[in-house]
Amino acid sequence: MSDSTNHLYDEIDRQNQHLPASSRRGLIKGTAASLAGMGLFGLMSASAEAKVSTNDANKAENILAVAATAEVLATIVNTVGPEKLGSQLDAVTRRNVQAAAQQEKNHYELLTSKAVGGKEVTKTIYVPDEVFASKENLLKTLVVGDQVFINAYLLGVTVFARQGTLSGSKFARYAAEIMATEAVHRAVALQSLGELGNDRVYAKFAQREEVAGLPTTGAPGFYDIMDAVTVLESAGFGFGKPGSKPGTAYNYDEVAARTPVDPGVNTISIS
Known part of the structure; x- marks a missing residue:
């Protein structure tokens, strides 16, 4: 059974x-x-x-820790990317990426708040230098990264919902609300690459990646939250230590202090 x-x-x-x-x-x-x-x-x-296993790997604390650390990474990449690439990004793409940085920072602050109780593994992320080498590299990194986040938050929805409690259902909803925003980030990055942004009927969980030309093309989704870390590490990111590709260390607190705030971003608090 x-x-x-x-x-x-x-x-x-x-x-x-x-x-x-x-x-x-x-x-x-x-x-x-x-x-x-x-x-x-x-x-x-x-x-x-x-x-989706119910072993210790997928316990709530691990999901929150991985999610918070992923938001550290996302805040850094979306903040530093426009700084590094400057005029290589058109105005709409630059604004969308910077708005995503603001949103990822907000997600991190929610996940690590007393109300949720998550704790990041590290605030120092080694980002492969190639990520900021071109507009295409940055946008493909965002497409891949946002899909990892989508998968992770959908896994979180499943685990939290299984708890069968009001607290579990609340955290499941939080995860779904964040996942929806990550799906938007993925869509606008795809559109800036000249691809169809709204290319999916359902947010991808276990299915294989069908977008061509990505490092993850053809790879399936994951059922274990630690696999999110594996995918990001395979792309060259390092968490608190150098990654597998030449990269530069960025500290969340230093970067988040200069993350821009777009007046057009709304729904900045959660119910």
């Missing part, structure tokens, strides 16, 4: 605690019969949710 069906049966049992044990067993048996009759057992066992 898959983790997802076990979870379903546990929920049925929990939500019907007011009923006698025999009645709860009857409800579970009835649900099992219905799923079997509709041929859904195989579908559930093969679902993305069933593949």
Whole structure:
């Protein structure tokens, strides 16, 4: 029996605690019969949710730590990119990237607030020098990075929702709201590359990357939050230490102090 069906049966049992044990067993048996009759057992066992492990790697603290550290990286790249490339970026692209820097900084501040309780692994990121070598390199890095963030936040939605508590549902919503913004960042970066920005019917989670010409083209999504770190490290980023490619160290506090604020950015607080 898959983790997802076990979870379903546990929920049925929990939500019907007011009923006698025999009645709860009857409800579970009835649900099992219905799923079997509709041929859904195989579908559930093969679902993305069933593949998201419940081991320590995907515990809430790790997801928050990886997410906060990713937002450190994103704030740095989106702030420094326009500084380095200057007039190589057209006005619209420059404004979109700088607005993304402001938004990533806001995400980091939310994730590390007392209300959420996340803690970054490091504030020092080694960024490959090639990222800032050209407009195309920067934008492709943003497309790849934002997809990693989308995957990570969707994984977070799954893990937090599984908690079955008000706190879990709140954090799941936070993750979904941030993921939606990361999807916008990816779309505008693609559009600035001359590609279709709104190219997906659904935000990509487990599916393979179909955009051509990226370092991650053809690679599948991930079910373990630590794989987000692996993907970023394979692109040459270093977290608190030099990465696998020639790069420069940037400190979040120094960079975030000069992250621009765009008056057009709205919905700057979360409900």
